[in-house]
Amino acid sequence: MPKVWDWDLAGQALPLLLQGFLVTLAATVVASVVAIILGLVLAMLRRTRFAAVRAPVRAFVEFVRSTPVMVQLFAVYVVFPGLSPFTIGVTVLGIHYATYMSEVYRAGIDGVPKGQWEAATALSLPRGRTWRAVILPQAVRNVLPALGNYVISMFKDTPFLAVITVHEMVFQATTFGGDHFKYLEVFTMAAAIFLIASYPTSLLVRRLEKRLGH
Amino acid sequence: MATEPKIPDLSEVDTPPNLPTGTPMVQFDKVVKRFGDNVVLDHLDFSVEQGERVTLIGPSGSGKTTILRLLMTLERINDGVIYVEGQPLSHMDRGGKLVPANERYLSTVRKKIGMVFQQFNLFPNMKVLENVIEAPVHVLGVPKDEAVERAKKLLDLVGLADRVGQHPTSLSGGQQQRVAIARALAMQPDVLLLDEVTSALDPELVADVLNVLRDIARTTTITMLIVTHEMHFARDVSNRILMFDKGRIVEEGAPDKIFSEPENDRTQTFLRAVLEER
Numbered sequence: 001m002p003k004v005w006d007w008d009l010a011g012q013a014l015p016l017l018l019q020g021f022l023v024t025l026a027a028t029v030v031a032s033v034v035a036i037i038l039g040l041v042l043a044m045l046r047r048t049r050f051a052a053v054r055a056p057v058r059a060f061v062e063f064v065r066s067t068p069v070m071v072q073l074f075a076v077y078v079v080f081p082g083l084s085p086f087t088i089g090v091t092v093l094g095i096h097y098a099t100y101m102s103e104v105y106r107a108g109i110d111g112v113p114k115g116q117w118e119a120a121t122a123l124s125l126p127r128g129r130t131w132r133a134v135i136l137p138q139a140v141r142n143v144l145p146a147l148g149n150y151v152i153s154m155f156k157d158t159p160f161l162a163v164i165t166v167h168e169m170v171f172q173a174t175t176f177g178g179d180h181f182k183y184l185e186v187f188t189m190a191a192a193i194f195l196i197a198s199y200p201t202s203l204l205v206r207r208l209e210k211r212l213g214h
Numbered sequence: 215m216a217t218e219p220k221i222p223d224l225s226e227v228d229t230p231p232n233l234p235t236g237t238p239m240v241q242f243d244k245v246v247k248r249f250g251d252n253v254v255l256d257h258l259d260f261s262v263e264q265g266e267r268v269t270l271i272g273p274s275g276s277g278k279t280t281i282l283r284l285l286m287t288l289e290r291i292n293d294g295v296i297y298v299e300g301q302p303l304s305h306m307d308r309g310g311k312l313v314p315a316n317e318r319y320l321s322t323v324r325k326k327i328g329m330v331f332q333q334f335n336l337f338p339n340m341k342v343l344e345n346v347i348e349a350p351v352h353v354l355g356v357p358k359d360e361a362v363e364r365a366k367k368l369l370d371l372v373g374l375a376d377r378v379g380q381h382p383t384s385l386s387g388g389q390q391q392r393v394a395i396a397r398a399l400a401m402q403p404d405v406l407l408l409d410e411v412t413s414a415l416d417p418e419l420v421a422d423v424l425n426v427l428r429d430i431a432r433t434t435t436i437t438m439l440i441v442t443h444e445m446h447f448a449r450d451v452s453n454r455i456l457m458f459d460k461g462r463i464v465e466e467g468a469p470d471k472i473f474s475e476p477e478n479d480r481t482q483t484f485l486r487a488v489l490e491e492r
């Protein structure tokens with residue numbers, strides 16, 4: 001009768017999992033950068049005074065938000081066979097989360113008191129300078145915890161990239177499990193690694209929330 | 215910079231500037247302002263001379279704030295024209311015809327005007343000094359060290375020389391408002407708008423702010439439009455009082471006349487009410 005938990009197997013799987021974890025981390029970081037920057041751009045485009053820009057941006061955001069990220073990954077993977085799975089993965093995940101983050105930024109921007117805009121006008125500050133020096137620093141500061149939470153949830157969504165063959169941790173776990181007809185060890189370990197990485201990050205975000213007085 | 219800053223020089227405190235000079239600095243010409251169906255200003259005419267200090271009084275909702283906000287280009291005019299130093303503020307000249315001003319034009323003419331708000335509206339993400347140099351550096355193009363030099367002088371003038379490195383949130387309301395005054399003056403506006411600048415302050419902090427404003431009134435030639443419920447202050451600094459009711463001037467005159475022997479019923483009722491509040 002086979003052992004329920006096989007330490008040898010676990011030992012064999014660990015290097016592979018860690019290798020996958022590096023890919024998971026890289027995907028999270030790149031996708032976060034995409035989401036954080038594009039989210040801000042989308043939020044600002046949705047506020048421009050040009051209605052011809054606002055409407056399509058809004059439609060795009062709604063579309064992306066209301067379709068599953070898994071479907072988006074597959075669709076782009078099929079349509080652009082020339083691109084590397086990693087590139088597709090981080091781009092799709094980044095864009096998907098950018099639409100969520102754009103709402104967060106929007107709330108942050110709306111949360112900056114009207115008086116700040118008016119003071120900037122009274123000082124004749126140009127629009128670009130008003131955004132850069134007055135509005136965004138206050139808006140971003142207020143939504144930092146919310147952005148942080150989205151980064152954590154993006155981290156936990158990286159296993160979706162396995163479906164387009166990105167060699168992240170869950171892909172490695174599945175492969176290893178399949179090769180050895182035993183999934184318990186690898187998946188338990190993968191779960192543990194996720195937990196070890198994301199729990200301290202959540203604590204950090206919570207501390208940030210407290211410090212900002214949320 | 216060619217122009218001498220209009221910041222008050224304390225060494226000249228004893229030489230009162232010659233006020234007013236007789237040139238119209240601000241002119242409202244049949245100005246109409248509506249919010250929806252609510253006609254707040256209905257063909258309002260009045261002008262303020264260069265160097266003049268005019269206080270707007272009147273009951274709540276009579277349009278005082280709206281007048282200042284129109285001048286600061288925070289609101290759009292519905293009809294009529296506002297002139298600043300003879301130049302249309304609300305409109306621009308296109309082929310000999312006045313058309314509503316666009317954003318670019320507005321951004322050039324609004325530099326003549328500065329405003330201090332009831333709620334201070336300092337930038338909380340910048341330190342005190344940064345608040346004061348932000349516009350001179352990024353709008354007027356004053357070199358940073360020169361701007362810092364001048365900002366320190368202004369902060370000294372408002373009694374906050376030792377607070378340059380602090381964040382606004384660490385200051386009292388009265389101190390914040392004095393920073394806001396310094397920040398507005400740093401742009402060397404021709405016209406300074408003051409909208410109930412002490413209304414949000416605890417009573418014990420009001421005097422410091424008013425004294426700073428008295429100093430500025432005494433030592434500069436800056437044109438001021440003031441909205442305040444501080445009638446002693448209004449009496450001290452104003453050349454003229456305009457009494458508003460429902461967007462119209464119902465009485466105007468020198469402070470002594472308005473406060474001592476108002477002719478209009480509504481002025482009398484209003485002043486009685488304000489004095490009873492205290």
Ligand SMILES: Nc1ncnc2c1ncn2[C@@H]1O[C@H](COP(=O)(O)OP(=O)(O)OP(=O)(O)O)[C@@H](O)[C@H]1O
Pocket residue numbers: 249252254272273274275276277278279280281
């Ligand atoms: N943004 C706005 N939208 C709609 N109505 C407005 C707006 N701002 C002002 N009003 C209306 O315009 C009228 C004049 O308001 P305003 O604030 O100029 O009065 P005020 O004389 O400054 O009063 P107070 O002494 O209370 O400050 C009021 O009826 C007010 O309700």
Ligand SMILES: [Mg+2]
Pocket residue numbers: 278279280
């Ligand atoms: Mg008002």
